[in-house]
Amino acid sequence: MEENLREILLGGQSFSWRDEGDGVFSAVLNEHVYRIRSIADAASDPFLRSYFDLDYDYAKAMEEIARKDEILSKAVESTGMLRLLHQDHWIATISFILSQNNNIKRITGLYDRLSRRFGHEVEPGYFSFPSPEEMEGTTEEELRGLGVGFRAPFILDAIEKRSVLDEIDGLGYEEAEKRLMNIKGIGPKVASCILIFSYQKREGFPLDVWMKKVMAEYYPGKDPSYFHPYEALSQQYLFSWIRAEG
């Protein structure tokens, strides 16, 4: 089965990708402008191979998830094949700090404004997401001026404590979560997104407002361990399904 590329790129895992029309999606990553129409386009590029986690068997995982119960079967069927992205630690951290009490459209807009203000132009009109060094020296006032609102001091704290992002790989989930949560504005939900979509910690299970409804309505009394060993990917199928369902 073919991947649901739109859902993977624009469904809330990442805020880097843009719909260029005619089935083309673009993103500025790794000092390049990448343009792709399918996952197959990524197979020959080392950076994208890692980014799209091409060495993991998502087809097999999807089949096993669909066999778990009726709800997951429905979620998988309506969504198509998903993958979990392997994003840059810093980009994921700021992206999901921006995501709290926010919506995907506005998060993407803020991501763009940060890129244009602090990043650099890789191609005409295409700006990289700024590195911590490029953002260093900014102020709460400047950030608020870009529209990030109450998240401004959280971003400043992340700039200051960015070195913790290099100490997460290899840690167990709980310890990794604890370290991330030392940064202001990172609680359990934001931490889980960073750990899944940047550190490949597949036992994460983000509980946002949508997923809390799903759990209360369809999995009362159950906790994320029910979905083991596919916590994160199952969550992503349920998230996509319930959002499409309304």
Place this chain on the structure above:
DNA sequence: CACCAGGCCGTGC
């Protein structure tokens, strides 16, 4: 005018 969005922080108990 409300209420919501891939929540978290500070306070009070």
Place this chain on the structure above:
DNA sequence: GCACGGCATGGT
């Protein structure tokens, strides 16, 4: 430990 209000901004 848990419950609660506040929080910037833009959309419905």
